[in-house]
Amino acid sequence: xxxxxxxxxxxxxxxxxxxxxxxxxxxxxxxxxxxxxxxxxxxxxxxxxxxxxxxxxxxxxxxxxxxxxxxxxxxxxxxxxxxxxxxxxxxxxxxxxxxxxxxxxxxxxxxxxxxxxxxxxxxxxxxxxxxxxxxxx
Amino acid sequence: xxxxxxxxxxxxxxxxxxxxxxxxxxxxxxxxxxxxxxxxxxxxxxxxxxxxxxxxxxxxxxxxxxxxxxxxxxxxxxxxxxxxxxxxxxxxxxxxxxxxxxxxxxx
Numbered sequence: 529x530x531x532x533x534x535x536x537x538x539x540x541x542x543x544x545x546x547x548x549x550x551x552x553x554x555x556x557x558x559x560x561x562x563x564x565x566x567x568x569x570x571x572x573x574x575x576x577x578x579x580x581x582x583x584x585x586x587x588x589x590x591x592x593x594x595x596x597x598x599x600x601x602x603x604x605x606x607x608x609x610x611x612x613x614x615x616x617x618x619x620x621x622x623x624x625x626x627x628x629x630x631x632x633x634x635x636x637x638x639x640x641x642x643x644x645x646x647x648x649x650x651x652x653x654x655x656x657x658x659x660x661x662x663x664x665x
Numbered sequence: 666x667x668x669x670x671x672x673x674x675x676x677x678x679x680x681x682x683x684x685x686x687x688x689x690x691x692x693x694x695x696x697x698x699x700x701x702x703x704x705x706x707x708x709x710x711x712x713x714x715x716x717x718x719x720x721x722x723x724x725x726x727x728x729x730x731x732x733x734x735x736x737x738x739x740x741x742x743x744x745x746x747x748x749x750x751x752x753x754x755x756x757x758x759x760x761x762x763x764x765x766x767x768x769x770x771x772x
Contacts, residue, residue, distance in 0.1 A: 534762070536674040536689050540706045540718040543677035544738045 551611040553657040559600035560653040563637050564646040566593035571641065594638045600649065601634035607660065620659050630656060668694060671755065673706060673716070679733030679740070680704070680718055683770070689762035690770065692755035699729055699750060702772035704757040707731065710745045718757065729753065 566589045573586055608627040617623050630652035636645045675688040683704070684690070692706050699705060699721050709715035719731035719741050728747040733739025742748065757770040 534672070534689070536672040538671070538673045538716055539676050540673040540690075540692075540716040540757075541677050541709075542675055542680035542684055542686075542718040542733060542739075544679050544733070544735075544740050 551607060551660070553603075553607060553653070553660045556600050556603035556607070556653050557650075557657060559596040559603060560646075560650045562596040563593050563600065564643075564650055566590075566596070567637075567641055567643050567646045571643065590641075593641070597634045597638035597649075600637075600653065601631050604630055604634070604653070604656065607656065611660070612663075616659070616663055619663075623659065626652065626655055626659070667755070670694075670758075672761075673718070673755075673757075675718060677718075679735050679738050680720070681735050681738075683720075683734055684718065684757070684760070685766075687763075688760050688766070690757045691759040691761055693758045694755060695750075695753050696756075699724055699753055699756070700772065704770050704772070705729075705731065705753045706755040706757060707748055708752040708754060710748055710752065713752075716754070724750075 570586065570589045570593070573582060573589075577583075604627060608631075612623060620626075630649065633645060633649040633652055636642070637649050671692050673690050673692050675684050675686055675690065677686060695705070701721050701724060704718065704720050707717050707719065709717050717731070719733055719739075721729050722732040722742070723730040725747060727750055729750060730742040730747050732741045732743070759767075759769055761767055
């Protein structure tokens with residue numbers, strides 16, 4: 529009876545929506561698409577060109593490619609560690625493996641200018657995105 | 666609106682380190698115009714059945730800006746805007762549990 533006098537009658541939320549609800553694989557997709565687009569544009573540059581405009585473009589594209597490979601990894605890690613739950617793992621036994629490989633592909637794309645690796649990353653992100661939307665049905 | 670003191674349990678982490686999840690607080694009714702720095706209980710502007718716990722960061726004309734102490738882990742006026750003063754339903758006055766951390770809730 530004494531405890532009833534002490535127990536709160538309401539809950540007040542000192543809350544944060546951001547780490548507890550808003551998840552979307554679109555950010556990872558945009559980042560992976562950006563990496564692929566930069567690889568395409570870098571590959572189209574004339575390697576022998578030494579004018580400053582071409583050099584400037586080259587440096588800029590490399591920077592954007594590397595930044596977006598890193599963004600992609602971060603976005604995937606948020607989905608992996610925060611969004612997906614044990615029950616999703618039961619439904620998708622390959623979940624951990626898919627994320628692990630996708631994260632490694634982010635690093636590979638950061639280090640290289642490789643159209644095949646960029647396409648693999650896009651495919652991996654699509655696979656994760658498909659799993660994500662399947663959990664929403 | 667409650668007239669006397671009442672008790673709430675804290676959920677969430679946006680008011681750390683001042684208030685932690687699971688703290689039990691004594692809440693007093695609002696006294697006229699809220700003061701900057703006090704911790705208030707307010708109705709969530711997006712869902713009136715839901716109560717929030719935030720600190721008053723600024724007081725305007727009939728509205729207050731509320732913020733969580735942990736700026737990187739708080740959904741507050743930066744997100745839902747200023748809140749009408751009438752949505753404030755109490756002010757956190759005292760923590761009575763856990764006993765080891767019992768004491769006044771500081772402004």
